[in-house]
Amino acid sequence: MSVLTVDHVAVGYTNTVIIEELSAAIPEKKITTIIGPNGCGKSTLLKAIARILKTQNGAIFLDGRAIQQVSTKEIAKKMAILPQSAEAPSGLTIFELVSYGRFPHQRGFGTLKKEDLQHIHWAIEVTGLGELRDRPVEALSGGQRQRVWIAMALAQDTEILILDEPTTYLDLAHQLDILLLLKKLNEEEGKTIVMVLHDLNHASRFSHYMIAMKDGKIITEGKPEKVMKSENLKAVFDINAILMTCPFSQNPICLSYQLNKETECLLQTC
Amino acid sequence: MSDSVEESIDLKKVYKGSRPIIATVILLGGTIGLLFAIGLSVSFGAADIDFGTVWSAVFQFNPNLTTHQIIQDIRLPRVLGAGLVGACFAVAGSIMQGMTRNPLADSGLLGLNAGAAFMLAICFAFFPGLPYMYIILFSFFGAALGAGIVYGVGSLAKGGLTPMRLVLAGAAVSALLGALSEGVAIYFRIGQDLAFWNAGGVSGTKWEHLKVMSPWIIAAIIGAIMLSKSITLLSLGDEVAIGLGQRTGRIKFFGSVVVLVLAGAAVSVVGAVGFVGLIVPHLTRFLVGSDYRWIVPCSAILGSLLVILADFAARMINPPYETPIGALIALIGVPFFLYLARKGGKEL
Known part of the structure; x- marks a missing residue:
């Protein structure tokens, strides 16, 4: 069941379109994480879902109703937002x-x-x-x-929590601390959580669903096992990643990585 | 929310915050202080009038006595005018600071006062003898003009509007509008009228002015109080406010209207006096916290008090001559501005 649906949405700022056309569905009572390189439009997507940015085309549906047609106060009873630099x-x-x-x-x-x-x-x-x-x-x-x-x-x-990079600027222990809190809220209170994270391993470890974006488009989406594959990471971040299974959560994690170009160079010199 | 947690809460022990108590003390104490300041200001002046006469002049007015006339026609409207003007500048400043999250926002610093004063000059030059009820409308328009130009100039800069950039734009635009006002004054030979209006502080306030401006000011302050909760949300940032279900565009529009009316009305009486809207909201925030439901009414009271006392000082420093009230307030305002600017605009 999806509680939030993004339907052929175009969104951006006054003179630049960041996302030309994008559709996605956010599953109910799950943790969904959007990943992608800087400037790929992940925060823009989150802001569009949160109605901070108006969609230029298409619509976003909350419980089957287009958010533009519901009063903003009513939406605020269903969806809470934590902006990046509050x-x-x-x-x-x-x-x-x-x-x-x-x-x-x-x-x-x-x-x-x-x-x-x-x-x-x-x-x-x-x-x-x-x-x-x-x-x-x-x-x-x-x-x-x-x-x-x-x-x-x-x-x-609210049933839904939207968080834009909730762990940025925090040290390792505090990052985990916030994510564990979100996990607890998801499990015990049944909150639907949508967030943007930069740390792939955190995303994989704590999400039920991942959306990987690049250049305003979704490259791949699904369970962490499906998204966290070396070919996907190559396509999204342009990196060669070595993946293994997390001993704590049994999710795929990225052990280390190199820039795509570098590996090519290395291979050539070998 | 889990049921178990809900049950375990003893509501009597739930903390509700201590600010309302301080704010109530300020509102009550401030009102008493205000009455005292009004009494003080009415009782003392260039003419030596004993307190008994003052009392009877206010409550048993006899138009045949000169002393009674001084109290009724000069001192009383002047004090009430000072109080209203102070409340206007202070509330306008607090709304501006909350809406824009700019700690340096003040109707003087952001060009509203200069705009209103410029329109007054235009008014005197082209429509001499225009009744005050129309003059005040010009003043509102002038405040809007000043604010519009400052925001326009500020937005042209690369990197958008920062508090400092807005203040710089405000200073430049104020200087320009001030120069234009001077030019108009010289060309149309209205320099004396205008100087009297601008530098004379609240001394020219008549009952006629009070009758015209009071409804505007009272309506705007009631509007400000009604908006105050929304202003608090805006002060958390636009994105947070939207997330909490605030219609930010609408609140900003109504907030701007309130600010323009308040600044315009105040300038139409006292001229372009700055810094009241800067000092008072900061002081109030320091005392009552960040909730604009308290900041707005407390600012109104403290602003009134500041201007009444400043006006009183202006009359008493060198009687029978009057020290310009704008200069007196700038004496406190400028160091305060420098202090805020040095703090890097961190405080809101």
Whole structure:
């Protein structure tokens, strides 16, 4: 079952079209990861799905309805977004930032009701920020800050979470920490998660479904075993990758790689 | 949300934030302070009038007494004008800073004030004797003109609009519009009228002005308060706001209208006084946090207070001569601006 469908979509910025025509389906209650080289249009696709960028052609369907025809507040009850470089105004505390996640559920001036407080409290606890909720967001480390934004998205109480490079700028342990949190949310809360990741091995290890893009087109998509093949990685990233099976997750991972050109050179000199 | 977690929450222990308490204290304390400042400002001036006379002039006005006339026709409208102008600049600044995420946004720095002042010069030159109710409309239009040119010039730069670039464009456009105003003033020999209007601060405020400007200002401030929750979301960034279901385009449009009305109305009374909209919202944010539902009303109160006290100081420093109020506020405003600029525009 797919909950989000991208149907022959063209999208880009004022003068440049990044994606000319693309169709895809995001499976429900699964983790889907979009991979691809810089500038391939993966963030653009994510932004189009998140209605941050308007599609120039085609349509995106959420639960069978075109998102342009549904009020943006209604969409916000089903889909939460974590942009790539979200930055909180200084002085904002964790509790305050997370409480803004309740906006789509509020009417009028937005006083927090019992239900809102429950969701905020839960979101802060599940992301492990309970001790810190009085602190200003800017006083946190990068990993904690990312958790706060995830908590805000969780307080939004949506079925779908959309994240643009949630692990960028984090160290190895904190990257894993965020991904494990997302995995837990998928397994325990049944959240549908769509994200962009740069790390292929993380993508393979944590995704049920992968979409590999290049030049605004999908090169291949499917389960990690199907996508993580050396010929696909060659086509998408122009690399020669040595793949093996991850001893932890039994998914294919990239042990090491070389640029395609380099291998050719090496082979020639040999 | 898991049921188990839901049940385990004791709502009495759920943290709700402490800011509302501070904000309420500011609103209540500020209002009392405001009343006190108004009383102070009405009671003291170039003419020595004792407090009993002031009281009776306000509450039992006798038009035959000169002292009563001074209070009723000069000091009272002047104080109320100062309060309104302060609230206007401060609220306009807070809305601008929230909407654009630009910590240096201020109607003076971004050319709105200069635009409005320029249109006032045009008004005086081409339509002398125009009633104030039309003058204020010109002022709104001028504020829009100034903002439009600044954003236009700023966008031309490669790499788009940054806070600093906008301020530079604002300074350049303000200088240009200021020069044009001077030119118009010299050519049409209205320099004296204009100088009186611009440098005279709020001293020229009459009841007639207050009657015309109050409805505009009150409507705009109510609008600002209604928008305040949405402004808070915009201050998190456009993408986050969209994700939370905010109609960003609509909010920005209404926010801009509110800002133009506030800045235009204020300039039409006091001239192009800058920095109130820069200082007050930052101070307010420091005190009440980042929620614009509190920042907007608290800014209004603190802005009023600042301008009333500045006007009072302007009269008391060297009586019976008046120190220009714009210069006095710039005395606090310029170092504050430098401080913010040095901080690299990190704070919002």
